[in-house]
Amino acid sequence: MPNITDEQVENYLYAMLPPRELVLQEIERQAKERDIPIVGPAVGRLFYQYAKLINAKTVFEMGSAIGYSTIWWAKAVGEGGKVHYTxxxxxxxxxxRxxxxxxxxxDRIEVHVGDALEVLSERKEQFDILFSDVDKHxxxxxxxxxxxxxxxxxxxxxxxxxxxxxxAYAAGNPQLSKPGAGDKETEGVVELNRLLYSSAxxxxxxxxxxxGVAVAMRL
Ligand SMILES: C[S@@+](CC[C@H](N)C(=O)[O-])C[C@H]1O[C@@H](n2cnc3c(N)ncnc32)[C@H](O)[C@@H]1O
Known part of the structure; x- marks a missing residue:
């Protein structure tokens, strides 16, 4: 995946990150070796920070793969908190697991196997944080x-x-073209961004x- 930011800036940001605990390092290694798209340590820290900022105790995660982002959420909600893995x-x-x-x-993670949208629709409660990382369409x-x-x-x-x-290619100047622009995943992301910014x-x-991480606060 090409970087959004300049490569040297990206390297600088990642080089500053403090070492993670062994299990997170092991998942990072597995993800790299097996090409599993995890959020990685910079975004993991962002999640942890946002969860702490709003004192989140409940998180529903949609699209959890081998649990890397789930662990960042679980550490942030602390003992007595609850994170739903799907x-x-x-x-x-x-x-x-x-x-x-x-x-x-x-003990603070509930594991659900199945379609994350279905699992979410079966629940009645509200969460402090909903995190979406499912298929982009x-x-x-x-x-x-x-x-x-x-x-x-x-x-x-x-x-x-x-x-x-x-x-940017899909939503911006139609004269610009780039391989992949206009596919259903790109269209799904463009539509989400439009909805997020235009919603009351x-x-x-x-x-x-x-x-790119969209952070939306519920008004
Ligand atoms: C990008 S990976 C998740 C990475 C994870 N959030 C992390 O950063 O560690 C997306 C995962 O979501 C799963 N997935 C995609 N669409 C899904 C859906 N509708 N319901 C459940 N899982 C889904 C895929 O199987 C894949 O394992």
């Missing part, structure tokens, strides 16, 4: 569910909202860190 793959969930044990946070559908599922003052975060820069329910900023 992924369509049982194999991913089994691997994630082993990491949750190693990180000492298994589903981003607008998640947006439509989010307002009812996030408490006022809570956060709806979405990863990959700059989508390697393809959003949310106050949104896209942070151009890694592949």
């Amino acid at each position: 992924d369509g793959s049982r194999k991913n969930a089994d691997e994630a 082993r990491y949750f044990d190693q990180a000492g946070v298994a 589903d981003y607008p559908r998640v947006f439509n569910m989010a307002a009812a599922r996030v408490r006022k003052g809570g956060l709806f975060l979405t990863d990959n909202t700059l989508w390697s820069g393809k959003v 329910d949310w106050y949104t900023t896209i942070i151009p860190l890694r592949d």
Whole structure:
């Protein structure tokens, strides 16, 4: 994936990060080796910081893979907090459970295997944070569910909202073209960003860190 920011600036940002605990380092290594798209340590810290800022105790995560971002949320909510892990793959969930044990946070994580949108729609409660990292064509559908599922003052975060820069080509000057612009994933991300910024329910900023993180506060 090409960087959104200049490569040297990106390297600078990552070089400053303090070392992570061993289990996070192990997942980072596995993700690199097996090409699993995790949010990585800079975005992980951002999640931790936002969760602490609003004193979040409940997080619903949509698209959790092998549990890297889940662990950052679980550490942020602390003992007595609750994080919902969701992924369509049982194999991913089994691997994630082993990491949750190693990180000492298994007791605050509920693991759901299945379609994250269905799992969310079956729940009645509201969460402090909803985090979406599912297939990108589903981003607008998640947006439509989010307002009812996030408490006022809570956060709806979405990863990959700059989508390697393809959003700019798809949404901007139609004379510009770039391979991949106009595909259903790019269209899903562009539509989510449009909805987020035009909705009266949310106050949104896209942070151009890694592949872009949209942070929307529920009004
Ligand atoms: C980008 S990865 C998640 C990475 C994870 N958030 C992290 O940073 O550690 C996306 C994951 O979401 C899963 N996924 C995509 N769409 C889904 C859906 N509708 N329901 C459940 N899982 C989904 C994929 O199987 C994949 O494991």
